[in-house]
Structures are given as C-alpha cells and as structure tokens.
Amino acid sequence: MIELKDIHKSFGDVEILKGINAKFETGKVNLVIGSSGHGKSIMMKCMVGLETPTSGSVIYDNRDFTHLEYRQLREVRKEIGMLFQGTALFDSLTVEQNVEFTLKMFTNMTPAERKDRVDFCLEQVDMPGINQKFPSEISGGMKKRVGIARAIALDIKYLFCDEPNSGLDPVTSRLIDELLKSITEEFKITTIINTHDMKTVFDIGDDVIFIYEGNNEWSGKVKDIKTSGNEILTRFIEASQFH
Amino acid sequence: MKKIVGLIFTAEMNFFNQFGKYVLFIMGMFSKPEKLGVYIDRTITEMNNIGIGSLAIVVIIAVFQGAVTTLQIAYQLISPLISKPVIGSIVSDSSMLELAPTITCLVLAGKVGSHIASEIGTMRVSEQIDALEVMGINSSGYLALPKIIAGLIMIPCLVIISIFLSNAGGILAGEASGILTSEEYLQGARASFLPYNLFFALIKAFTYAFIITTVSSFHGYTTRGGALEVGASSTKAVVYSAVAILFSDYLLAQLLL
Ligand SMILES: Nc1ncnc2c1ncn2[C@@H]1O[C@H](COP(=O)(O)OP(=O)(O)OP(=O)(O)O)[C@@H](O)[C@H]1O
C-alpha cells in the first residue's frame, strides 16, 4: 500500500499540488484522473522520487520514502516499476537488453537465467520473439508493452504508469489496459495509473482519485463515480462520452 | 551605467551558479557502483568510441599540422646563418608543447564533446535518465563516469600519437620540398628534446580530457526541453569546452613552464 500524506509541491511561487492525501491499495488498479495540467504527472513524479515534494510524505508500506537514506531509498526503488508516457526505452539497447537492464544491475543471475526471465516478461506482455530489435524498429504500442516488460523484470511491488494508452488506437489501448489489470492481479502489486481515458476507468479501475487544481477533489470506488454528487467530477465525466 | 553593472553582476552570478552546479554534478557521480562489471564494460565501449572513433581525424590533423609548421618555419627562417636542424627542433618542440595537445583537444572538444552532450541530452529529454533514476541507479555516475574515465585514458594516448605523427609530417614535408633531410630534422629534434616537455604535454592532455568529458556531460545532463534544446546544449558543450581549454592552456603555461 502506498500512502500520500499532505503532499505539497510548488515551482517558484506557483503551487501545483495543494495538499494531497490518498491511499493506494495493494493488488488493485488505482486510477488517477483529472484534466490536463492539474498535476497528475507531478504527483506521480513526487511519488517515485523524480521530484521532491515541498512538504508532506510518501509512505510505501510503512517506509517513509521522502525521508529515507540513499541506501534504503535504493532498496525501495528496486521494488518500483514505471511505464513512462513516452516509454523512455533506452534507445541504444535492444529490446532484450532493455528488459534485462535491471536484472544485470541488481541481481546475480547468470546470463541464461536472465535470458529466461526476459523471455518470461516479454511473454507476459505478449511480445515474444522481438528480443534483438531496437526501440526505433518497433511501433508505439509495442514500445509500451516492452516498457511494461522492463518495469516488471525485477519482482516489483509497485507499478506506475503515466498515461499508458495515450497515442494508441482503441484496440491496442484495451490490450494494454487488460495487460495492466492482469499483471496487477497475478503478481499482487500496487498499480497506479494516470489517465484521461474514461473507458480505462470503467474497464479496469478499482479505486479512483480525481485531481482538480492540485487537490484531491474526490476519491472512491469506480462504481460510485457516477453517483458521487460532486459537481466538478460529474462535469468531467459528462465531458467524456461515458455517462 | 547602473544597468550595465547590473547585467555584469547577473552574468557573474549566473557563472558561479552554473559552476557550482558543475562541481556538484561531478561530486554526485561518485557513489558505490551497483555492479562494477557493468561499469567496466561501459568504460571499454566508451574508450572505443572516444579513442578509436577519433583516431582518423587525429592522424590527419597531426600529419598536416607538422608538415605545415615545417614549411612555415623554413619560410620564416630562411637565412644562411641558421643551420637547418634548428627547423626540426622548433617544429618538434612546438608540436609537443602546444600544437599537438591543444589543437588535437580543440578538435576533440568538437567531435567528442558534441557527441557526449547530445547523447546524454537526448536521454534527458526522452525521460531515459528519469527511468534510470526510478530504477535506483545513479544516472550521472552510470552515464558520465565511464565517459570521463575513457576520456582520461584515451585522449592522452591520442595526443601522444599526434606528437609522433606531427614530427612524421614535418619530416615528410622537409624531404618532399627539399628543405631539409630527415637526418637534419631528427638531429635538431633530438638536440632540443626535454623529457619535461613530454610530461607537460601529458599534463595538458589529462586536463583537457577532463574538461571535454565533464563539461559536455554536464551540459547534456542539464538539458531541459526538447530536440531544440539538445542542439543548444551540444553547441554550448563545444564552446564552453573550447574556452576552458584555452584558458587552462594559458594557466598551465604560466604555472609549469
Ligand atoms: N518543472 C516545472 N516547472 C514549473 N511548472 C511545472 C513544471 N512541471 C510541470 N509544471 C506545471 O505543473 C502543472 C501540472 O503539470 P502535470 O504535468 O502534472 O499535468 P497533468 O495533470 O499530468 O497533465 P496531462 O494530463 O496533460 O499530462 C502544469 O500547469 C505545468 O505547467
């Protein structure tokens, strides 16, 4: 479980996050929704340590991530996988080397064991047999899947995805959604997904938090989202075609 | 007037601010490596990129620079009072002391520096550096340190090759133009050779290698934005490295000669 306690984040005088409190449960697909520019990506960056919150703390199963020493921080980071909006695959490395990367850095596996693990991860994302291709040689949807394979190469406990299906066609989007859902349930990880896509929300979401102007405007179960009684959230959902 | 003072003051503050960040960047690279083997592999790859990758251009520059210097010195010193071996000693000394290390490294600042800055800058703007950080890897150490070590090993080697080849170029030009024979050239070169000069050339080479690799890595690493900014960083890397090389050239000459 990941807990956010009163996270504030400012750039200069501009306060982007204005005190976010939230809980993300293990084994569930937790969705973060909200309009463009309201702070979803910044919140995720604060959670994984790419940005330092101005105040507040991020707690990974009783470990206060924001106030850990370097060594302990690295231990937590090995349990985190992240799929970036632009996938951020290492473009000088092949697909296999990308997926193998954390295994090589952090485990004492033999090359054969690593190869097995890479093949297993690529199979999980339904992309077997593209080991020797470079990221520039595969499509956007394939990159996302390789990105997921890379994120789950180590036995992770937390998976972060920033807009996993932006820029993808509806069919591929659904495939990625299903994939994230099944990985979450199969490996009992805490998954957090930033999205605009209400179809994703209704298809695979368990819990939802709605970010509006840097505040946690509403949070709850997906099934309650249409009957929330929150005006801003209702408007947000009505703006999408699912209501 | 006030405005000008203000501008100079901000420029100065900017410079110290940047310099402070540069020092912090270098200090931040040193942490216990996750896997030593991976770092050694990367260093060897970079040694190949920097060293072997720049060999051709270094060879060409060295030979021509030696040849041209020989012709020019001969042209300037044309007089029956001056013995021909003097030409050899002047060419070999100036190659070793200044031309081979400084010219070679200025060219390497362009070639190696822009490559390092654009490679790391692209990784920054496409979030690959963020990906490394999330994985728990010290990204500056992982990306820049192997390049710096590779530079510190290979650039002095290139400078030594350059010293050697500029003398070869001098001999060739002397023979080809009939100005002086190779025996005369070598006689002059031997007479004026001081081991200290070679030591000085190597000190320069190490200093420049450090400047090129660290300044370029720093500019790449601190890129913000997109493709346009990567181009800008790569230009900045070359300009700042070149200026720093010339500045330290003067400083080293002042201190060590
Ligand atoms: N480094 C930065 N410096 C200053 N402001 C920033 C910085 N990064 C982001 N912002 C601002 O923070 C706000 C929130 O950005 P964020 O990327 O979190 O939005 P988002 O909710 O993820 O939007 P989208 O759905 O479009 O990805 C934006 O208004 C943006 O301008």
Ligand SMILES: [Mg+2]
């Ligand atoms: Mg975003």
